[in-house]
Structures are given as C-alpha cells and as structure tokens.
Amino acid sequence: MTDFSKTREFFDLPKGVIYLDGNSLGPLPRNAVDRMRHVMEREWGAQLIRAWNQSDWITLPARVGARIGRLIGAPKDSVTTGDTLTIKVYQALAAALPLRPDRRKIVSDNGNFPTDLYMAEGLIRTLGRDHELVIAEPEAVADAIDEETAAVLLTHVDYRTGQMHDMEAVTRRAHAAGALMIWDLAHSAGAVPVDLSGCGADFAVGCTYKYLNGGPGGPAFIYVKPTLQETVEPALSGWMGHAKPFAFDLEYRAAQGIERMRVGTPPILQLSALDAALDIWDEVEIDDLRRRSVELCERFIAGVEAACPQLELASPRNAAERGSQISFRFSKGYAAMQALIDRGVIGDFRVPDIMRFGFAPLYVTPEDVDKAIGILDMVINQRVYQEARYQTRLAVT
Numbered sequence: 262m263t264d265f266s267k268t269r270e271f272f273d274l275p276k277g278v279i280y281l282d283g284n285s286l287g288p289l290p291r292n293a294v295d296r297m298r299h300v301m302e303r304e305w306g307a308q309l310i311r312a313w314n315q316s317d318w319i320t321l322p323a324r325v326g327a328r329i330g331r332l333i334g335a336p337k338d339s340v341t342t343g344d345t346l347t348i349k350v351y352q353a354l355a356a357a358l359p360l361r362p363d364r365r366k367i368v369s370d371n372g373n374f375p376t377d378l379y380m381a382e383g384l385i386r387t388l389g390r391d392h393e394l395v396i397a398e399p400e401a402v403a404d405a406i407d408e409e410t411a412a413v414l415l416t417h418v419d420y421r422t423g424q425m426h427d428m429e430a431v432t433r434r435a436h437a438a439g440a441l442m443i444w445d446l447a448h449s450a451g452a453v454p455v456d457l458s459g460c461g462a463d464f465a466v467g468c469t470y471k472y473l474n475g476g477p478g479g480p481a482f483i484y485v486k487p488t489l490q491e492t493v494e495p496a497l498s499g500w501m502g503h504a505k506p507f508a509f510d511l512e513y514r515a516a517q518g519i520e521r522m523r524v525g526t527p528p529i530l531q532l533s534a535l536d537a538a539l540d541i542w543d544e545v546e547i548d549d550l551r552r553r554s555v556e557l558c559e560r561f562i563a564g565v566e567a568a569c570p571q572l573e574l575a576s577p578r579n580a581a582e583r584g585s586q587i588s589f590r591f592s593k594g595y596a597a598m599q600a601l602i603d604r605g606v607i608g609d610f611r612v613p614d615i616m617r618f619g620f621a622p623l624y625v626t627p628e629d630v631d632k633a634i635g636i637l638d639m640v641i642n643q644r645v646y647q648e649a650r651y652q653t654r655l656a657v658t
C-alpha cells in the first residue's frame with residue numbers, strides 16, 4: 262500500500278498553498294535541491310569534463326528513461342530522454358511516416374495540444390510529399406482512421422477537459438487499418454496507469470515537468486516499440502544518436518536501439534533534478550495512485566457542484582474516461598482563477614472559459630480538496646472575481 266502522507270513529505274510546498282496545478286508544473290521535490298547542489302559542486306565543479314565518465318553522465322538519459330519506462334509499461338531499453346516534448350513529437354512522427362511510404366494521412370484530434378499539431382504541420386511542409394493532417398473530433402477519431410492513414414498521433418489525456426482516450430481500443434483500430442500509433446503521454450505519465458507493451462503502441466512521447474515533477478523545461482521522453490527500434494531512421498540524426506559518437510565519423514550511422522533517438526548533448530542539470538524527482542515512484546503503486554486520484558476528483562466534483570451550480574463540469578463525469586484533472590466552464594473563469602490563486606488555491610485557466618484543477622495524489626489531500634471547494638464557493642458566490650485587479654490577463658494563464 263502506498264502511504265500518501267509520506268509522499269507529500271517528499272515535496273517542498275509553500276505554506277498556505279493548495280497546489281492544484283501539478284498537471285502544468287509539478288512542485289519542487291526536496292531531494293532535487295540536494296541533488297542539484299551535488300551535481301553542480303561535486304560533479305561539474307570538481308570533476309569538470311571527467312564527470313561524463315566518472316559520474317556516468319553519458320548514460321544518464323537512458324537510466325532516467327528506464328525509470329520512466331517502468332511507469333508507462335515500457336520494456337527495458339525502450340525509453341530515452343532529452344530535448345523537449347515538442348521536439349520528441351516531431352521525432353516520433355518523422356520516424357513513423359517513412360514506415361508507411363504509400364500512405365499520406367496523419368490522424369489527430371482537436372483535443373490535442375496545439376504544439377503537437379503545429380509540429381505535424383511543420384514536418385509535412387519539410388517532407389513536401391503531400392501528407393495531410395486530419396483533425397477529427399475526439400469521439401470520432403477511430404472512424405477517421407482508414408487504409409490511407411500512415412500514423413495516428415493523439416494525446417492520451419486532453420489537456421483542457423481531462424478526457425481520456427481508450428489507449429488499447431484506439432491502438433487496435435490504428436493497427437487494424439495498418440497505421441502506426443503514436444501516443445503523447447504528457448498528462449498520463451505519473452497520473453494514470455499506462456501499459457505501452459500491453460496495448461502495442463508503436464511510439465510514445467511525454468514531458469517530465471508535469472506529474473513527474475522534473476522541474477521547468479525538464480527533458481522529455483520517447484518510447485519506441487522494441488520491434489521497430491532497429492528499423493526507424495532518425496530524422497534528427499544528431500551525434501549523440503550515432504553508433505559511435507566519439508569516432509567522429511563524417512557519415513551518420515544510427516546507434517543500436519532506442520539510443521538512436523538521442524540527439525545532442527543531454528541537459529545534465531535538468532536530468533539530475535528529474536532523476537531525483539523519480540525517487541518517489543519507488544514508494545508508489547500506480548493502482549493506489551489511480552484510486553486516490555479518482556477519490557480526490559470525485560470529491561471535488563461533488564463539492565463544487567453543490568456549492569457553485571454556476572460552474573459547468575467540462576470533464577467526463579465517468580471517472581474511467583478522464584485523467585487526473587477536473588475542469589469547469591465559467592464565463593468569468595480567468596478572473597475567478599486569479600482570485601483563487603490570490604487565496605492560495607493554485608489552478609490555471611485555458612481559453613475560452615476553462616478553470617482547470619489538477620489532482621496529484623502524491624501531495625494533494627482530501628482536506629486540500631475540501632478547503633479548495635470552500636474558497637471557490639466564496640470566490641464565486643460572493644462574486645470576488647468581479648474585482649478589477651483580477652481582470653487583467655497575464656502572459657501565462
């Protein structure tokens with residue numbers, strides 16, 4: 262059994278804050294501070310360039326990838342880390358399309374995070390081979406997949422509403438049509454159980470600064486199904502993905518396996534913070550995490566609907582169909598969220614009218630949920646959100 266009173270101690274949360282935005286930026290793990298100090302002073306500071314060997318920096322992307330792999334049902338040696346998720350989306354799609362050279366369709370949905378769609382558009386332009394990006398409604402994705410589809414690119418959990426695709430069913434549909442399946446796990450890794458092996462996904466990508474608490478701008482991860490690893494041709498053929506980076510050959514030769522999805526020099530400081538953040542998962546059973554997440558979310562929905570009928574639930578009512586966040590629509594959602602943040606309840610806002618609350622069981626408690634509901638009740642029913650100071654939009658919402 263996972264002890265959630267212990268997992269909360271892992272984080273250094275400011276006093277008086279109820280943090281419901283770990284789906285956007287996870288909080289600071291206490292041990293990440295010590296680890297960063299160690300890496301900066303004892304490794305970078307004292308060992309200098311020798312640290313690549315002496316502190317084994319060179320294999321850190323794979324070691325961190327293996328730890329993430331265990332959380333998403335990926336077999337050994339099938340996940341590596343580096344770059345940002347935006348880059349990893351491009352890399353996965355660019356690896357998938359040449360495997361279906363006679364097909365021209367890429368299927369996604371309008372619940373996808375825009376950067377994923379932008380990168381698909383950019384890749385299509387670069388390839389110049391008349392690929393077409395088909396953007397379906399989330400419910401209609403399965404029907405949009407056909408014999409012309411080369412790849413299906415979907416985010417498992419919708420960033421706005423928390424709506425979750427049935428990973429197994431959609432993957433099966435893609436494969437039945439002969440298409441490759443790419444999952445973006447940005448809002449899934451560390452939030453919900455994922456079984457990449459079980460569902461047979463071909464590629465998966467995700468970021469590490471949300472539910473994995475790796476810190477702002479932390480490196481992303483990429484998974485390639487073992488049977489495809491020796492077949493994919495990296496489009497971003499960087500020296501760190503070369504079979505022999507230190508041979509300095511003039512010609513590119515892809516490294517074995519998942520290593521070929523590395524690009525350039527890994528961000529050692531960020532990877533170290535992430536590696537420290539991942540320690541907590543040694544104490545967590547993912548099924549316990551899911552159970553607790555559902556409890557927190559159900560409690561929040563019931564409380565908010567009882568107190569604030571003005572807010573409309575934007576997330577699926579059925580817990581099995583959503584991730585670890587709850588969203589409500591409210592026409593004055595931006596101002597209401599600013600008023601909440603001012604009172605220590607930190608969530609966020611997504612256009613046009615979505616108030617978003619993430620429930621990360623590692624540090625959010627049922628008492629936090631009750632307090633957040635009480636403050637939301639006050640902000641909405643006493644119309645605190647009408648105050649002039651909450652009306653100005655900041656650059657990051």
Ligand SMILES: *Cc1c(COP(=O)(O)O)cnc(C)c1O
Pocket residue numbers: 345346347348373374376377416420445447448468
């Ligand atoms: C958060 C998120 C991103 C962000 O990508 P970055 O490169 O880390 O900025 C991309 N895609 C999805 C689905 C996300 O949720």
